Amino acid sequence: MLEIENLTVEIGGKTVLRNVNMSVLAGFTSVLFGPNGSGKSSLLMTIMGFSDYRVKEGRIVFMGEDITDLPVHERAKRGIGILMQRPPNLVGVKLEDLVRVAGRGGVTPGDLAKPLQMNEFLGRDVNVGFSGGEIKRSELLQLSAQNPCLYLLDEPESGVDLESIERVGGAVKDLLVGRIGCAGKKSMDGKSALIITHTGQILDYVEADRAYVMCNGTISCSGNPRELLQEIRRKGYEECVKCKILQVA
Numbered sequence: 001m002l003e004i005e006n007l008t009v010e011i012g013g014k015t016v017l018r019n020v021n022m023s024v025l026a027g028f029t030s031v032l033f034g035p036n037g038s039g040k041s042s043l044l045m046t047i048m049g050f051s052d053y054r055v056k057e058g059r060i061v062f063m064g065e066d067i068t069d070l071p072v073h074e075r076a077k078r079g080i081g082i083l084m085q086r087p088p089n090l091v092g093v094k095l096e097d098l099v100r101v102a103g104r105g106g107v108t109p110g111d112l113a114k115p116l117q118m119n120e121f122l123g124r125d126v127n128v129g130f131s132g133g134e135i136k137r138s139e140l141l142q143l144s145a146q147n148p149c150l151y152l153l154d155e156p157e158s159g160v161d162l163e164s165i166e167r168v169g170g171a172v173k174d175l176l177v178g179r180i181g182c183a184g185k186k187s188m189d190g191k192s193a194l195i196i197t198h199t200g201q202i203l204d205y206v207e208a209d210r211a212y213v214m215c216n217g218t219i220s221c222s223g224n225p226r227e228l229l230q231e232i233r234r235k236g237y238e239e240c241v242k243c244k245i246l247q248v249a
């Protein structure tokens with residue numbers, strides 16, 4: 001589904017990713033751990049194609065196509081969707097209209113909003129005045145309308161209270177295993193996801209087959225998600241940093 005080859009990326013004159021290699025198979029989920037400021041969000045924003053992130057080296061291949069130079073909307077059309085860590089407020093854009101535009105017909109915004117209990121928010125401007133947990137559900141609602149093949153989820157559970165985590169975790173699970181086909185295609189391969197998590201709580205809802213640790217802008221370890229999380233809890237990120245220290249300019 002996704003291949004990242006030797007990716008080096010700059011933003012604001014700073015190298016934030018260096019020689020990143022990673023792949024996500026069709027129908028599989030990978031998680032990404034790493035300390036604050038290590039480059040996790042930068043990786044997801046680069047895969048989505050936000051133009052501030054300048055690819056200096058390497059390439060991104062999605063479903064066999066080199067998408068490194070495609071603009072963000074072309075990547076969205078091909079089936080990549082993102083839940084951002086800090087999505088912008090869209091003043092003057094009603095959530096209902098965004099969900100309708102993101103959707104491919106058939107299902108109404110009201111029907112999509114029901115499982116996320118977001119119906120009362122449809123008439124409001126996107127994210128304006130939403131609480132932290134409400135923003136996550138708003139993002140998930142937009143994704144459920146888009147129905148992408150590859151989900152890039154940047155800390156879906158952060159800022160979500162213990163009760164709502166059930167709803168958010170359940171929604172993520174439904175998105176990944178729910179409907180057959182994605183991005184208007186009748187693919188039977190299943191959907192893929194790359195999920196950033198600090199706590200690993202999302203692992204209670206989604207079956208992840210592989211985890212990566214990002215340190216200083218590069219992947220320092222990979223392995224079984226639960227084993228790696230346990231290791232990080234026990235020893236912190238220090239061991240991972242040691243296994244590949246890389247100074248990022």
Ligand SMILES: Nc1ncnc2c1ncn2[C@@H]1O[C@H](COP(=O)(O)OP(=O)(O)OP(=O)(O)O)[C@@H](O)[C@H]1O
Binds near residue numbers: 014039
């Ligand atoms: N426009 C910019 N100019 C300069 N540096 C930037 C810019 N945007 C991001 N960075 C830097 O890139 C580094 C990586 O940031 P990123 O948001 O990818 O980290 P992260 O791993 O997602 O951290 P967190 O866990 O806190 O979300 C940070 O040091 C950040 O300050």
Ligand SMILES: [Mg+2]
Binds near residue numbers: 040041042085
């Ligand atoms: Mg981040």
